[in-house]
Amino acid sequence: MFDFDQIHDRRASDCYKWNRYPDDVLPLWVADMDFMSPPEVLKALESRVEHGIFGYGDPDPELTELIVQRLDQRYGWRVKPEHIVYQPGVGSALNTACKAIGEPGDGVVVQTPVYPPFLSAVAYQNRRLMVNPLKAVVNERELRYEIDFDHFTQVMDDRTRLFMLCNPQNPTGRVFNEDELIRMADVCMAKGVVMCSDEIHCELLLEQRPHRPLAALSPEIADRTITFMAPSKTFNLAGLRLSFAVVQNADLRKRLVQAARGLVASPDILAYPAARAAYGSGEPWLKALLEYLRANRNHVTEFLRTALPQLRSTVPEATFLTWIDCREADIPGDPYRFFVDQARLALNDGQTFGPGGEGFVRLNFGCPRQTLDQALTRMYSALRR
Ligand SMILES: Cc1ncc(COP(=O)(O)O)c(C=O)c1O
Numbered sequence: 001m002f003d004f005d006q007i008h009d010r011r012a013s014d015c016y017k018w019n020r021y022p023d024d025v026l027p028l029w030v031a032d033m034d035f036m037s038p039p040e041v042l043k044a045l046e047s048r049v050e051h052g053i054f055g056y057g058d059p060d061p062e063l064t065e066l067i068v069q070r071l072d073q074r075y076g077w078r079v080k081p082e083h084i085v086y087q088p089g090v091g092s093a094l095n096t097a098c099k100a101i102g103e104p105g106d107g108v109v110v111q112t113p114v115y116p117p118f119l120s121a122v123a124y125q126n127r128r129l130m131v132n133p134l135k136a137v138v139n140e141r142e143l144r145y146e147i148d149f150d151h152f153t154q155v156m157d158d159r160t161r162l163f164m165l166c167n168p169q170n171p172t173g174r175v176f177n178e179d180e181l182i183r184m185a186d187v188c189m190a191k192g193v194v195m196c197s198d199e200i201h202c203e204l205l206l207e208q209r210p211h212r213p214l215a216a217l218s219p220e221i222a223d224r225t226i227t228f229m230a231p232s233k234t235f236n237l238a239g240l241r242l243s244f245a246v247v248q249n250a251d252l253r254k255r256l257v258q259a260a261r262g263l264v265a266s267p268d269i270l271a272y273p274a275a276r277a278a279y280g281s282g283e284p285w286l287k288a289l290l291e292y293l294r295a296n297r298n299h300v301t302e303f304l305r306t307a308l309p310q311l312r313s314t315v316p317e318a319t320f321l322t323w324i325d326c327r328e329a330d331i332p333g334d335p336y337r338f339f340v341d342q343a344r345l346a347l348n349d350g351q352t353f354g355p356g357g358e359g360f361v362r363l364n365f366g367c368p369r370q371t372l373d374q375a376l377t378r379m380y381s382a383l384r385r
Contacts, residue, residue, distance in 0.1 A: 002285055004035055004292040005368050020346070027346045028375050031170065033236045033320060033366030037274070038285035041235060044277035045270055057269035059086050066279040067244060074203075077216035083248050085257060088241040088267050090200045090228045091117045094164065097196040097226055098125035100252075100259035102161030109155060109163045109193070111147065112354035113323070115170040118198075119354050127162070130155045133356045134172060136325075141305050143314045143325060145172040147180055149187070156191050163188050165214060168201040171323040171353055171362045173316020175205065178212050185214060185221045194252065195225040200243065201319045203234040203286065206294050209317065215246065222248045226256060233319075234286060235278040236366075242271035293320050296365040296372055303376050308383060320366030323350075327359035329383060335361050343382035345375050 010018040017030045036042070064081045071077040087093045094117050098108055104126035110118045111132045122129045132152045134145040165184065168175045176184075188195050197214040205211055215225040230243030247253035297315065300322050304313050312325040324347075326335035336349035339361060350360025365372055 002038075002288045004289065005370065006036075007368050007370060008034060008036065010034060021340070025340060025344045025346050026371065026375050026378065028364045028367065028372075029346045029348045029362070031233065031319075031321060031364060031366075032238045033364075034368060034371060035236055035289070035366065037236050038278060038282040040277045040281040040285075041237070041274050044273040048270060048273045054269050057266060057272060059267070059272055060276065063272055063276045063279070066276060070279055071213070071216075071246070075211070075213050075216050077213055079246050079248060083246050083253070085245040085247060085253060086267055087228075087243045087245060087260070088265050089232070089238075090198055090230055090243045092264055093228050093243060093245060094118060094121040094196070094198065095124055096256060096260045096264060097164065097228075098122055098127050098162065100255040101194045101196075102127065102159075105159065106162075107157060107160035109152070109160060110354070111152075111166070111169075113171055113350065113357040113360065114166050114353055115198070116352045116354070118164055118166060121164075128159070130157075130160060131355055134169075134174075136356070138312065141309060141312050142301075143172075143312050143323065145169070145174050145314070147176070147184065149183055152184065153187050156187070156193060160191060160193050163193050163195050165195060165197045167197060167199055167214065168204070168211065168318035170201060170319055171314075171321050171348070171350075171357075171360075173206075173314050173319050173321060173323065175207070175209060175211055175317040177209075178217065181212060181214050181217055182221075185217065185224075189220065189224060193224075195221070196228070197225060198228045200228060200230050200233050202229060204293065204320060205290065205318050206297055207317045211318070213246075215248065224249070224252075226252055231275045231278045231282075235274075235282055237271065237274055237278065240268050240271035240274055242267035242275050293366065296320070296367075296369065297322070299369070299372065300363065300365050300376070307376075307380055310383070320364060322363045322365060324361050324363060325359065326361060331383075335359060339379065339382065342385065343378040345378045345382075 202211040215222040310329040348362035350357035
């Protein structure tokens with residue numbers, strides 16, 4: 001019913017992913033997918049474009065209502081429409097959260113390796129980066145990341161104001177369980193640290209286990225937490241620039257809104273009908289997408305295990321990203337450069353994900369199987385040479 005195998009030429013579409021490298025380089029880097037959005041979203045956009053006027057926008061209450069219902073249906077998380085704050089993306093929202101909480105010089109805890117703007121937001125907002133590295137656990141060739149709770153507690157000092165969590169975690173693909181979330185929240189609450197939970201990947205679940213929003217775990221946690229979500233990863237709408245924060249505590253919400261004033265624009269006018277259509281009628285497409293992504297994930301895992309055992313990789317529980325340890329592969333120099341130069345394959349450079357990312361690359365399998373196979377073949381040939 002939905003054709004995820006179809007190859008689309010994205011080069012002529014103002015596309016960051018496909019235009020950043022020379023034409024002979026296959027791009028499996030930045031986290032958007034090479035799939036068309038759901039047909040309902042395309043229809044909603046077409047009819048909005050037909051209207052022909054694209055002045056300043058204001059979100060329709062119907063979208064807010066869809067979000068409120070979705071959070072209740074998926075997670076039993078009851079929030080009110082006034083708890084939702086629209087934003088033009090989670091990347092800039094991470095900066096807004098850093099700016100909103102504490103003062104210059106105050107500490108912000110992040111767990112690395114992590115989506116690079118977690119690190120740059122701390123630097124851009126003149127906060128002090130406090131790193132709690134995730135612990136890599138190796139089981140045969142499979143990599144899995146766990147939280148170092150002892151270090152998490154120790155790393156905080158009396159000027160730590162904010163903990164920025166990435167869950168599901170990019171790049172490790174972990175979906176933290178309730179026990180892990182509660183333990184992290186307990187430490188933060190005991191130390192008076194505000195929590196900011198980036199849950200942008202929370203609908204891209206590859207296992208049967210559910211996602212638990214941090215703020216949904218208790219009213220006390222909700223009272224100290226800012227949550228970021230979006231339809232953008234789920235429905236491949238990242239270029240339309242719409243995300244939202246859920247902030248139940250009125251004071252935190254006010255601080256977040258104030259920090260954005262004069263600096264952060266509103267979402268794109270076309271994002272509103274797209275998001276309404278995605279949340280309103282995108283479920284069958286999403287179900288099919290998840291099946292496709294699961295099969296791609298299993299395919300990458302199997303290929304790396306059997307054909308390239310010198311690489312070790314995660315088996316992501318969510319996202320469309322595999323995190324690959326190249327340190328035992330005898331690659332001359334930096335693996336990211338090696339794959340661009342020798343395999344003509346653009347992956348993400350692990351170093352940009354902070355401590356623990358050196359010697360790693362991140363591969364985006366949100367693409368047709370044929371593209372994925374080309375990438376794997378290129379990796380294989382380059383490593384065999
Ligand atoms: C964990 C995480 N947060 C935020 C973003 C960026 O979100 P946005 O496009 O809404 O700025 C990404 C994109 O890859 C991501 O992986």
